[in-house]
Amino acid sequence: MPMKLILCVDEKGGFSFFGKRQSRDKILINEILKETGGNLFIDEYSACLFSEFKDVKIIKDISEAALGYFFAEGHLPSLDLVDEIILYCWNRHYPADIFFMVDESLFILEFEQDFKGSSHEKITKKIYRRKLS
Amino acid sequence: MKKIRLPLVALILCLILTLCGCLDTADINASNSIVSYSSSNATTDISSVEDEKLGTDDNLSSQTRPSNTDNIPAYSNKPYVVLNGNKPSFTKDMLVTKSYESYSSLDALNRCSVAVACIGKDIMPTEDRGSIGQVKPSGWQTVKYDIVDGKYLYNRCHLIGYQLTGENANTKNLITGTRYLNVEGMLPFENMVADYIKETDNHVIYRITPIFKGNNLVASGVQMEGYSVEDNGDGLCFNVYCYNVQPGIEIDYATGKSWLKGASSVSSGVSSATSSATASITSTPSSKISYILNTSSKKIHYPSCVSAKKIKDENRGEYSGTNLKSLLGQGYTYCGNCFR
Numbered sequence: 463m464p465m466k467l468i469l470c471v472d473e474k475g476g477f478s479f480f481g482k483r484q485s486r487d488k489i490l491i492n493e494i495l496k497e498t499g500g501n502l503f504i505d506e507y508s509a510c511l512f513s514e515f516k517d518v519k520i521i522k523d524i525s526e527a528a529l530g531y532f533f534a535e536g537h538l539p540s541l542d543l544v545d546e547i548i549l550y551c552w553n554r555h556y557p558a559d560i561f562f563m564v565d566e567s568l569f570i571l572e573f574e575q576d577f578k579g580s581s582h583e584k585i586t587k588k589i590y591r592r593k594l595s
Numbered sequence: 596m597k598k599i600r601l602p603l604v605a606l607i608l609c610l611i612l613t614l615c616g617c618l619d620t621a622d623i624n625a626s627n628s629i630v631s632y633s634s635s636n637a638t639t640d641i642s643s644v645e646d647e648k649l650g651t652d653d654n655l656s657s658q659t660r661p662s663n664t665d666n667i668p669a670y671s672n673k674p675y676v677v678l679n680g681n682k683p684s685f686t687k688d689m690l691v692t693k694s695y696e697s698y699s700s701l702d703a704l705n706r707c708s709v710a711v712a713c714i715g716k717d718i719m720p721t722e723d724r725g726s727i728g729q730v731k732p733s734g735w736q737t738v739k740y741d742i743v744d745g746k747y748l749y750n751r752c753h754l755i756g757y758q759l760t761g762e763n764a765n766t767k768n769l770i771t772g773t774r775y776l777n778v779e780g781m782l783p784f785e786n787m788v789a790d791y792i793k794e795t796d797n798h799v800i801y802r803i804t805p806i807f808k809g810n811n812l813v814a815s816g817v818q819m820e821g822y823s824v825e826d827n828g829d830g831l832c833f834n835v836y837c838y839n840v841q842p843g844i845e846i847d848y849a850t851g852k853s854w855l856k857g858a859s860s861v862s863s864g865v866s867s868a869t870s871s872a873t874a875s876i877t878s879t880p881s882s883k884i885s886y887i888l889n890t891s892s893k894k895i896h897y898p899s900c901v902s903a904k905k906i907k908d909e910n911r912g913e914y915s916g917t918n919l920k921s922l923l924g925q926g927y928t929y930c931g932n933c934f935r
Contacts, residue, residue, distance in 0.1 A: 472783075480681045480833065485790040510829070554790075557675070557783045557833070581793040 465524075466546040468494060468533040469562055473551065476558025483535045484556035486511060487579035493587070494533060497548065503527035508535050538562060544592070551586040564590050667806075667816070670838040674779035675819075683820035683834040685800055690824050692798045694718045696760045698767035704810060706733045707770050710754040711802040713824070716792055720761030727751050727764045734771040734812030734851030742843045742929065743774050748853055750777040754803040754817070756785035759792075770805050771813050771851055773841040780837030784819050788831060797825040806836075811848040814839050843929070857897040888912035888927065895922055896930045903930075 471477050472484055491511055495502065500517045503526065512518040524532055524539045531548075532539065538560060541547075547569060549562075564571075569590035579585045668676060694715035699708035712718075730751055739746040752772030755762060762768045772781075788799050800822045805814040816838045823830035840846070846853045887896040887903040891910040896903035914922060 479787075480677065482830075482832070484787060486794050487790075488794060510826070554786050555778075555783045556787045557835070581790050 464529050464545055465527055465543045466498075466531045466548060467539065467541070467544045468498075468531055468548045468550070469538075470535070470550045470552060471562050472556045472558065473553055474555060474558065475561045475563050476556055477538060477560045477562040478536050479557040479559050481536045483507075484558065485552050485554070485582070487582050487585065489577070489579045490550060490582075490585055493550075493577065494531075498531040501530040503530050503532045505535075508533055541565075541568075546592065547590040549588040549590065551588065552582060553584045553586060554582065564588075568593060667836050670840050672842075674775060675784075675835045675837045678818065678834045678836050681832065681834055683800075683802070683822050683832065685802070685820065685822055689800055690822065691800075692824050694798065696755060696762070698754075698762075698765065701733075701767060704733055704812060706807055706812065706814075707754060707767055707805050709802060709804045710768055712755055712760055712800075713798050714755075714759050714788065714792060714801050715798045716796055718760050719789070719792065720757060722761075724757045725763045727769065730764050730766055730769050732766070732769045732771045734848070736771070736851040736853065738853060740841075740844060740855065741923075742855075743841060744778065745774055748773060748841055748844060749851070750774055752777045752781065752817075754805065755801065756781065756789075758785060758789045759801065770817070772817070772839050773844075773846070775841045776817065776837055776839045780839075781817060781819065784821065784833065784835065784837075788821055791823060791831050795823075795825075795830060797823055797830065799823050799831055808848065813846065813848045813851045815848060886914045886922075888914055888922070893925075893927045894930045895927050 469477065470483070470485070470490070476484060478484060495512075495515060495518075502512075502518045503521050504512060504518055505522065505524075506520055509520055519526075519530075521527060521532075524534075525543070528543065547564060549564065570593050571588060572591050573587070573589035575587050576584050577587065667678070689711075691713050692715075694713050694717050696710070696712035696714075696718060698710045701707060728751075732751060735751075736749060738748050740748055749771050750773070751769045753762065754768045754770065757763065788801060791797070792799055800820075802818075802820045804818040804820075806816050806818060807814050816836050818834070818836050820834045821831050822828050823832070839848075841853075843856050844853050845856050887906065888894070889896065889903075889906050889910050890912045891907075894902070895914070896906075
């Protein structure tokens with residue numbers, strides 16, 4: 463299970479509303495590109511955020527992202543294939559009908575850092591790694 | 596800050612484009628089809644006399660009216676519900692890319708009505724919001740409760756949020772809304788719209804409609820619709836109803852008076868828009884109310900609560916009064932069932 467999953471959530475754990483992202487931020491996109499080092503996979507819905515970056519691969523099935531980073535928006539994938547979660551917290555409140563909370567019995571927080579986005583005063587980056595069984 | 600209140604130029608441009616067939620190429624795709632749109636209607640509407648009034652303060656045309664809101668479900672612990680499959684009912688000719696904002700005149704009861712805007716970066720505020728305390732929307736009462744975040748039950752709720760169009764103390768844009776409506780219902784959508792515009796430089800057609808039943812002075816709720824124009828709704832597309840309620844508190848929507856759920860007396864706040872100009876009187880509900888305490892779980896219950904009746908005698912306590920803050924200071928929390 464070598465996949466690394468990238469997600470954004472709001473201050474209440476909200477992930478998406480009616481299949482759409484809650485927010486976006488140009489600086490966050492650059493941060494994701496820097497973090498993933500050219501090994502980023504996305505689905506068609508996220509393509510508009512990365513139109514200027516040719517190295518980003520658009521896939522139809524999350525299994526194609528094995529050994530890489532998958533940036534999920536709109537719909538949550540299964541965590542079965544995931545060994546690391548990179549969570550970006552917006553620190554604002556948005557509409558949500560799908561929520562995401564890290565199961566801390568399975569994943570451990572290893573890194574946390576705040577940074578300023580282009581339209582967000584503060585975005586918090588958290589990295590969780592799957593616990594060894 | 597540049598504001599265009601009368602989008603006449605936009606409408607004329609839109610009419611020309613429509614007659615030339617240009618808008619057809621920007622048709623809304625099937626998955627995001629807008630319910631009330633039809634091509635012939637759009638052309639008819641835009642050349643009608645009614646449309647000439649669009650954007651004036653006194654008359655919002657029929658095309659700016661939202662979809663039917665007769666069948667809204669009762670509040671069930673969620674601050675908003677989706678209407679019409681989350682699809683707004685804008686007509687195609689409303690999907691312009693020139694910023695404007697328009698507010699309805701107050702009715703005979705001093706109540707706000709629909710507000711509509713095409714929001715772009717050019718009309719978003721560049722300064723912090725000023726005071727709006729001088730505005731007393733219909734049904735206004737200044738009343739505080741310990742169980743309300745920030746204590747005050749009512750906020751002066753902007754229909755179109757300040758962060759979107761920079762409207763400050765505009766009486767046509769402010770209603771009496773609960774803290775819950777303001778923060779849990781409307782603010783998340785305003786945040787979503789504001790972020791989208793800032794990040795894309797695109798425009799969002801945005802319509803807010805307060806829903807009043809009969810002659811009530813306080814709205815039962817607010818319909819919020821939004822649609823991102825340049826990307827045909829891919830970025831933003833919503834149609835929701837936000838409830839003007841406050842968990843744990845009952846409201847008389849005819850007058851704005853309120854009381855704690857389970858209590859019999861009403862608040863004595865008397866500062867309202869329909870009364871003569873008097874100084875605001877801040878008051879808390881004056882009657883003493885009894886609560887049942889679980890001294891083991893540290894929960895506060897109403898006497899009528901099912902959970903309260905199951906408390907063992909050795910863990911059962913009572914409190915009579917209105918200063919629940921003292922109990923909270925002792926580590927008590929509200930029962931999730933009776934203080935929803």
